[in-house]
Amino acid sequence: MKEKKLEAETVREEILRSVRELKEIRPLLHMIPSYVTAALCADAISAAGGRPLMAQAKEEMEEITGSADGLAVNMGQPSEEKFLSCRLALETAAKKGIPVMFDPVGAGASAYRREMMAELLSIPWSGVLKGNSSEIHTLLTGALAHDGVDSIGEFSHEQEAFRYLSREAARGRNLVIAETGKRDRILWLEDSMGNAPDSMRCLSLLHDSARPVVIVGTGCASGAILGALLAAEGKKAREKEEPRRISGRRMAVLAAAALSLMAFAEECQEEKGYGSHKAGLLDVLGMPEEEKFGACLKRMLEI
Numbered sequence: 001m002k003e004k005k006l007e008a009e010t011v012r013e014e015i016l017r018s019v020r021e022l023k024e025i026r027p028l029l030h031m032i033p034s035y036v037t038a039a040l041c042a043d044a045i046s047a048a049g050g051r052p053l054m055a056q057a058k059e060e061m062e063e064i065t066g067s068a069d070g071l072a073v074n075m076g077q078p079s080e081e082k083f084l085s086c087r088l089a090l091e092t093a094a095k096k097g098i099p100v101m102f103d104p105v106g107a108g109a110s111a112y113r114r115e116m117m118a119e120l121l122s123i124p125w126s127g128v129l130k131g132n133s134s135e136i137h138t139l140l141t142g143a144l145a146h147d148g149v150d151s152i153g154e155f156s157h158e159q160e161a162f163r164y165l166s167r168e169a170a171r172g173r174n175l176v177i178a179e180t181g182k183r184d185r186i187l188w189l190e191d192s193m194g195n196a197p198d199s200m201r202c203l204s205l206l207h208d209s210a211r212p213v214v215i216v217g218t219g220c221a222s223g224a225i226l227g228a229l230l231a232a233e234g235k236k237a238r239e240k241e242e243p244r245r246i247s248g249r250r251m252a253v254l255a256a257a258a259l260s261l262m263a264f265a266e267e268c269q270e271e272k273g274y275g276s277h278k279a280g281l282l283d284v285l286g287m288p289e290e291e292k293f294g295a296c297l298k299r300m301l302e303i
Contacts, residue, residue, distance in 0.1 A: 011203070012297045015257040016290055018229055023049035027231035030068035031224055032056055032086055034076025034105060037217030040278070041074070041224035047286035048261070050228030056081075061088035069238065070231025071098050071127075074220055075117060076105040083116050090123045097244040099234045099251075100127030101227035103220065107131065108138035124171055126245065127230060128255050130178040130223050140164055158187075162200045165189050176248055178226070178255040180219065182207055183302075186255045188248035203252050204302035205259055211266050213277040218262055225285070226258035256301070264288060264296045 028051045033041050038054060045052040055064040058081070065071055071093045073086050093100050102125075104117045117139065121129070129139070137143060140160040161177055168175050169189055177187040184205040230251065237244040246254075265284035269277050 008301055008303050011253055011256065011303060012294060012301060014253050015260060015297060016294055018232070018254060018257045019048070019261055019288065019293070020290070022229060022232050025049070025232040025235055026051055027069040027228060027235040028053060028067070029070045029072055029224075029228045029231045030055065030065050030089070031072040031074065031227060032082070032089060033072075033074045033224075034220060036076055037074070037220040040215075040217040040221050043282050044221035044262075044285055045224050045228050047282045048225045048228055050225075050231060052224070052228075056085050058085040058088055061085050062092045065089040065092040065098065066096055068098065068231065069235040070101070070227050070233075071125075072101040072103070072224055072227025073120070074103045074105060074223060075107070075113070075120075076103075076220065078113055078116055083120070086120055087123065090120055090125050093127075094123055094125040097126075099230040099244060099246055100125045101223055101230055102127065102129050103223040104129070104131045104135045104139055105220070107135040108144045111144065114138055114142070114144060124173050126174040128176045128178050128226060128251050130180070130226060130255065132180050132219070136161075136177060136179045158200070161187050165200065174245060174248055174251075176251040176255060178252075178259065180222075180259065184256075184259050186252045186259075188252045201249070201252070203256055205256060205263065205300045206302055207263055207300065212269060212271055213274055215266075215274070215278050215281065218266065218281070221281075222258050222262040225261060226255055229254040229258055260297055260300055261285065261288065261293070263300065264293050267296065268292075 030053045033054055042052040106113055107117050137157055140157045179185045186203040188201055190199040190201055233246050234244045265281045268284045269280045
């Protein structure tokens, strides 16, 4: 029990430090967004401390992605043109070791989306696969389970997740699954840096506060912030001329940092109108009060 408390405190401090350092590092994140949430994602990245770049033309994907510190792919509003751009960007990230945040928006809404995302997931990039329970369930099992692009509930697929992460680790990939919901569950392999893994770890964030206003795009924005945090790790490694491979545990902590920061920003909003609520979110993302954020983490974080 004491060991668990110690680990929770260590992770909490690591999250606070990562959020603080993002503004100092100022990484360049190339994000392929959804048109619906692109502006909010760009604002969230900038407020948190990153530098957003949102190119989509396939003709410049290799050059743009190759120059960035990280890549974030949001699959909202899929199309053949977007698919080709995402494929080129992910192939470039795989080739150059650029860390990736992949958000399979609405993966279970149609067979078209499911098949497109399965192909993009087969590219050997490393990073974080972030989605709600329905999206992750579709990618792990092939089942179409959605209500539009929203999750229709919580699904159990731990065995499938372990098999998937183990199979991809055998291919040389280092992946983390960040599954969002009332309890965010972040899954990674105990040893994803060389030896054959024999267990899967889970870091959870429990959300016990109701949101006063539901803002369109906060899930996409949390993925964008995660992309910026991963990009910061990529930039640090590049500046030291080290490989940009990030451990599974470290990526899990960064996923927890992004998801908890957005949850904290939402908790800080009192009864407001829709527009002022959105502006308030960005204000908190730009200047989170560390003491209050730390207290929020103590309540949410489960290891």
